Each structure stands twice: as C-alpha cells, then as structure tokens.
Amino acid sequence: MNKWTTRGLIFSALFAGVMIAMSYLKFTLPFSAVPITLQTLAVMLAGSILGARYGTLAILIVIGLAAAGFPVMGGQGGLAVLVGPTAGYIFSMPFAALFIGWCAQRMKQNKYTFFKLAGVNLIFGVLLVYPGGVSWLAHSVPGIDTVSKALTAGMWPFLPGDIVKSLLGASVAAAVWRVYPIERILNSDTGGWGSQEETPASR
Template sequence: MNRWSLRGLIFSALFAGVMIALSSMKVSLPFSTVPITLQTLAVMLAGSVLGARYGTLAVLIVIGLCAAGFPVMAGRGGMSVLVGPTAGYIFAWPFAAFLIGWSAERMSQGKFTFGKLLGANFLFGSLLVYPTGVAWLAHSIPSLDTLSKALTAGMLPFLPGDFLKAALCASVVTGVWRVYPIERIVGKRSPDWVGEKASE
C-alpha cells in the first residue's frame, strides 16, 4: 500500500472544508427532521476525487470536528448531533466515501466514465446510506412506528435529489479527471487497472 502523502492529506483537509461549507446550504422539510443538504454531494465528491483513503479521511475530519463541538453539520455540532435522529446517515458517510473512492480508483477513463461514476455515487453515496439512516431515525422518533412512515420521513423524498447530486458529481469529476487524474492523489493504479486501460 502506498504511504500517506502530504498532497493527499492537504486535499483531505480542503474537502473537509468543502463539506462544511456545503452543509450550510439546507432546506428543512415540514414532515421530516432530516433536512435536504449538499453534504451528501460533498461525500460523493470526496470519494470520487480523492479515492478511498483520502476521501474517507475528509469525512472523518468533519465528524471529528463535530464531536469536538464545532458547528460543522449544517451549523450544528457536538455529540448531540452524533447521537441525534440523523446520526445513522452521518456514520454511514465514511463507508460511502470509501466505497465510492475504491470504485473510482479502479475505473478506466473513457466514454463510459460518466455512467460508471453516476452508478457508483448513487449506489454508495445514496442507497448505501439509507438503511442505517432510516433505521436510526425510526429508533429516535417514536412516531415513526411503521416502515412506510420511516421511509417517507427519511428516504423516499430525498432520492430524486440524490440522483441529481450523483449526476452532478459524475459530471464534475469526469471533467476534473481529464486535467487531474485520480492517480495523482492516490498513486499508481493497480495492475488490473493498467491492463484494462492498455486493452482499451
């Protein structure tokens, strides 16, 4: 495994800042305690641009700052956020960033790059997050005593927006990779990727 690089660590810190900034853009919904924010977009971007290790680190930095009391989660911070109704989503983000990054590191860049990034980001950055997010939300709010209520409050209204975020991320990252390939951050690709690239 490649050693941690100063460049990667700097980018992790920068993307943590991006995630904090995007969290301030939120829309509260009258029927749910879960707001619409752009933090999930930041998680997708971190994994896609920085790869598995550094993307995950960026998310963990934000969670650590939140635990320390800094208002980095849509203007809120402290342990109350990390045990509150939305904690299930928050603790799924590092896994989402890791799997998005793991997938991105193994993608060949070609005419299907956008579609592959879209799929990885929607699958891991959205759908993966909901099982723990909805389960903890239902546990935290007694009135969400049926599956349909929990899904309505914590998942279904957010899916169209998540798909748009995944598409936006895929579009941005496809362009970024043309001028700043992911291997410049994570190091050399695996032999499997090199062989795949050579065979294109």
C-alpha cells in the first residue's frame, strides 16, 4: 500500500474546505427536513480527483469537524447534526467518495472518460447515498411512516438535481485530469492502492 503523502494530505484538507463552502449553498424545501446543497457534488469531486484514500479522508475531516462542534455543515455542527434527519446521508458520503475514488484510480483517460465518470458518480455518488439517507430520515422524522412518504421527503425531489451534479462533477474532474492527472495526487505510476512509489526513472 502506498504511503500517505504530504501532497495528498494537503489536497484532502483543501477539498474538505470545498465541501464546507458548498454546504452553505443550500435552500430548504417546505415538505422535507433535507435541504438541497452542493455537498454531494463536493463528494463526487473529492473521490474522482483525489482518489479513494484522500477523497474519503476529505469527507471524514468534515464529519470530524462537525462532531467537534464546528459549523461545517451548512452553518451547523455538533453531534446533533450527526444524529439528525440528514445523518444517513452524511455517513453515506465517505463510502461514496471511497468507491468513486476506487473506480477513478483505475480508469484510463480516453474519449469516454466523461461518460465513465458520470456513471460512477451516479451509481456511487447518488444511488448509493439514498438508501441510508432515506431510511434514517424515515426513522428520525415523525410522520414518515410509509415508503412513499420517505421517498417523497428524501429522494424524488433531489434526484434530478443529483443527476445534474453527477454530470457536472464528471465534466470538472475530466477537465482537471487533463492538466493534473490523479496519479500526481497518489504519487504513483498506476494510481492503484498497491502500486509502487513514483521514482525519477519511472516518470
């Protein structure tokens, strides 16, 4: 397994800041306890640009700061946020970044890069997050006592926007890859978790 690198840790901290900033861009729906934010876009970008290890770390940094009481979740923080109605979505995000990053590390850049990233974002950045998020929402909010109500409050209104985010995230990541490949973050030849550290002879 690759060693942790200073470069990767710095980028993880930077993307944690990006996620915090994006969490402030939100608006609420009158029929749901779940706000619409750009946090899921930040998760997609973290995974696809930083890879599995550092992308996941970026999300865990934000969750850790929230647990410590810092207002990093749309101006809110503390343990109450991590057990509130949106907790299921929050704790699904590190797994989303992990799987997006795992796939991104193994992608070859070609004319289909955008479509591959968009598919990975949709599967892991959107569809993976909903089961835990909607289930916890139904558990924690009184009155959500049917599957239909749970989906209306926690999935259907957000799905179109999340699809757009998956496309936008893929577009941004593909553009970043052209000038700053993911291998530079990982400091490795192949970008895999088990690859050797890059040496001058291998560049």
